[in-house]
Amino acid sequence: NAGVTQTPKFQVLKTGQSMTLQCAQDMNHNSMYWYRQDPGMGLRLIYYSASEGTTDKGEVPNGYNVSRLNKREFSLRLESAAPSQTSVYFCASSEERVRNSPLHFGNGTRLTVT
Amino acid sequence: KNEVEQSPQNLTAQEGEFITINCSYSVGISALHWLQQHPGGGIVSLFMLSSGKKKHGRLIATINIQEKHSSLHITASHPRDSAVYICAVPVQDSNYQLIWGAGTKLIIKP
Numbered sequence: 001n002a003g004v005t006q007t008p009k010f011q012v013l014k015t016g017q018s019m020t021l022q023c024a025q026d027m028n029h030n031s032m033y034w035y036r037q038d039p040g041m042g043l044r045l046i047y048y049s050a051s052e053g054t055t056d057k058g059e060v061p062n063g064y065n066v067s068r069l070n071k072r073e074f075s076l077r078l079e080s081a082a083p084s085q086t087s088v089y090f091c092a093s094s095e096e097r098v099r100n101s102p103l104h105f106g107n108g109t110r111l112t113v114t
Numbered sequence: 115k116n117e118v119e120q121s122p123q124n125l126t127a128q129e130g131e132f133i134t135i136n137c138s139y140s141v142g143i144s145a146l147h148w149l150q151q152h153p154g155g156g157i158v159s160l161f162m163l164s165s166g167k168k169k170h171g172r173l174i175a176t177i178n179i180q181e182k183h184s185s186l187h188i189t190a191s192h193p194r195d196s197a198v199y200i201c202a203v204p205v206q207d208s209n210y211q212l213i214w215g216a217g218t219k220l221i222i223k224p
Contacts, residue, residue: 031210033210042200042214042215042216042217043200043214045211045212048210048211050209050210056210058211088155090157092157097209098147098204098209098210098211098212099145099209100144100145101162102159102161102162103147103149103157103159104159105157105158107155108155108156108157110155
């Protein structure tokens, strides 16, 4: 089992460019999440998908869109990247809601926007 | 407001020492998560517990729901235990959001 797989690992964008971060899990988990982590700050939830076909905003959704393509895949799109979006992005999944299930994380994507 | 406080912020110890990291939270919860973030950045879930104690190898997590406090212990610490340890609790009124502690940076010297 690969667990949670994120691509790419690194990305450099110019301001205004767009990109999609891909995430897939092979654990048949219902719920998936996108977090960002900035230096000196904890993880902040961008969007989550409680189950296939649903997505909801987290704490910091502005500037991002998501797609839950199927049960396995949950992508994060930056339509017009800004320097404030320079961060490390983590995808995660859980079998059920986080009140009852542990999180499984991907290895992260380090994004720099110049 | 649901808040999570961890202590200490930083901890440096010698190999073999017994390590304790503490986590306090302000409101009632259903479960608490302990995670480890490696120096390379990867995040691993260590424990999720709602009562009592859990053990995995040299790691032990305890929780006291009444006192709103959890501890993570590492026995016979090793340099490979060097990492940031994070606790997190569910946000009230949300099934999918967590409040994250600031993390405890642990360094184990050989």
